[in-house]
Every structure is written in C-alpha cells, then in structure tokens.
Amino acid sequence: MDVLxxxxxxxxxxxxxxxxxxxxxDQAELENPDLFETPEWPHAAHIIAHIYSNNIEDARxxxxxxxxxxxxxxxxxxxxxxxLQRLWVKDYEGIWGALAYSWPAPLQSLVAALRTQLQxxxxxxxxxxxxxxxxxxxxxxxxxxxQETASVVAQRGWEVQENGLLLPASPATGSAFxxxxxxxxxxxxxxxxxxxxEALPTSAATT
Numbered sequence: 001m002d003v004l005x006x007x008x009x010x011x012x013x014x015x016x017x018x019x020x021x022x023x024x025x026d027q028a029e030l031e032n033p034d035l036f037e038t039p040e041w042p043h044a045a046h047i048i049a050h051i052y053s054n055n056i057e058d059a060r061x062x063x064x065x066x067x068x069x070x071x072x073x074x075x076x077x078x079x080x081x082x083x084l085q086r087l088w089v090k091d092y093e094g095i096w097g098a099l100a101y102s103w104p105a106p107l108q109s110l111v112a113a114l115r116t117q118l119q120x121x122x123x124x125x126x127x128x129x130x131x132x133x134x135x136x137x138x139x140x141x142x143x144x145x146x147q148e149t150a151s152v153v154a155q156r157g158w159e160v161q162e163n164g165l166l167l168p169a170s171p172a173t174g175s176a177f178x179x180x181x182x183x184x185x186x187x188x189x190x191x192x193x194x195x196x197x198e199a200l201p202t203s204a205a206t207t
Contacts, residue, residue, distance in 0.1 A: 008025070008042055018110055019053050021049035021052075021110075022049035022050035022053050022059075023053075025042070025046045026058070036065070036066075038070075039070050039074065043070065043076075043077045043080075044074070044077045044107065045107055046062045047059045047077070047081070051080075051083065052113065052117065056084070063077075063080075063081050082101070083099060092122060093140055093141070095118060096115075096142075096143025099114070099143075119142050119152075123142070123153070123156065127170070130168060131167065132165045132167050133168070134166070135149055135165070135166055138153070149166075157169035
C-alpha cells in the first residue's frame with residue numbers, strides 16, 4: 001500500500017500524469033483486490049481520475065464496487081459520487097457546485113485541472129451547438145461570473161455584443177474532445193431550460 005500511495009502522490013503532483021491515474025489504479029486494484037475493500041484505498045481519487053479521463057462508466061463502476069460501509073464513512077467519496085451524478089445527468093450548473101466541495105490537499109490539483117477541462121468541453125459544445133448565446137446563460141453553464149465569461153470567450157475569439165449576446169468563433173478542428181450528437185442535444189436542451197427560467201429535470205441516476 002505504501003508503494004501505491006507514493007506513486008499516486010507523485011502522479012497527483014504532475015498534470016501530465018493525470019490521464020493515466022485511473023487506469024493505473026484499476027491495475028493496482030486487480031493486483032490488490034482485498035486492499036480495495038478497505039478504507040485505505042484512494043476511492044475518491046480513483047473515481048475522479050476516471051472522470052478526468054472522460055471514462056464516466058469506469059468511474060461509475062469504481063463507485064459501485066466500493067463497499068457501502070466505506071462510502072458512508074468517507075465524505076470525499078460521497079463528494080466524488082455527487083460530482084459523478086451531476087455529470088451523468090449532464091446537470092451543467094450542478095457540476096460546479098459539486099466541484100466546490102472542500103477537497104483534500106492531494107486531490108486539489110486534479111480537481112482544478114478537471115474544472116478547467118470541463119469548462120473547455122462546455123465551451124466547445126456551445127460552439128458546435130449555437131451561433132449565439134447570451135452571456136448570462138453561458139456564465140451559468142461555465143460556473144463563473146459574467147465578467148469572467150466575457151474575458152474567457154474574448155480570448156478565444158468570440159464576439160461580445162453590447163446586448164449581451166455572444167457569437168462563438170468557429171471551433172478548431174482536430175480537438176481531443178469531439179462531442180457526440182447526444183452531447184449537443186443535451187446542451188441545447190439545457191440552454192432552452194435556462195432561457196425559460198425552468199429547472200432541468202435530473203431523474204437519471206448512476207446507481
């Protein structure tokens with residue numbers, strides 16, 4: 001276990017290794033199945049690492065394999081699951097609330113990188129789905145203020161109009177993240193609910 005924790009600590013301190021943490025923990029679990037059943041296993045890091053790699057199903061199964069007694073006694077695992085739920089149902093506003101949890105120091109760099117990554121993906125989805133979007137709606141989708149939103153999109157070449165509308169720049173080709181048709185439909189549905197001032201239904205579950 002000590003060797004695993006040392007390797008995990010090293011990986012969590014190096015952004016270029018974030019993509020590999022989830023699979024590395026999967027392999028370690030296969031080699032130490034009994035250890036996974038104990039509170040010493042880094043379950044929250046395991047879940048979040050898979051989320052960072054966009055392996056939502058893998059994150060879901062890590063949670064489902066985690067003993068209930070460990071989940072109920074560990075608020076970090078519960079917070080990771082809350083984030084997973086919000087991502088599963090594509091609750092874009094709820095994601096930022098889940099990320100705002102007070103994460104332990106070893107996870108903070110990974111969570112910060114995940115937040116940036118999710119904002120980038122949301123921006124790409126909006127670029128693909130809309131020819132214009134209000135700054136108020138986009139700020140809610142990104143979990144930041146309208147002022148921050150205006151600055152972020154201006155840096156990406158979006159046109160910021162005086163009436164509060166944003167005109168997205170054409171998305172760059174060859175992006176590492178290519179949204180599916182379902183992703184585009186979901187964010188379009190979400191923006192419709194934002195415009196109508198309604199709450200988005202979140203009836204789907206991960207368990």
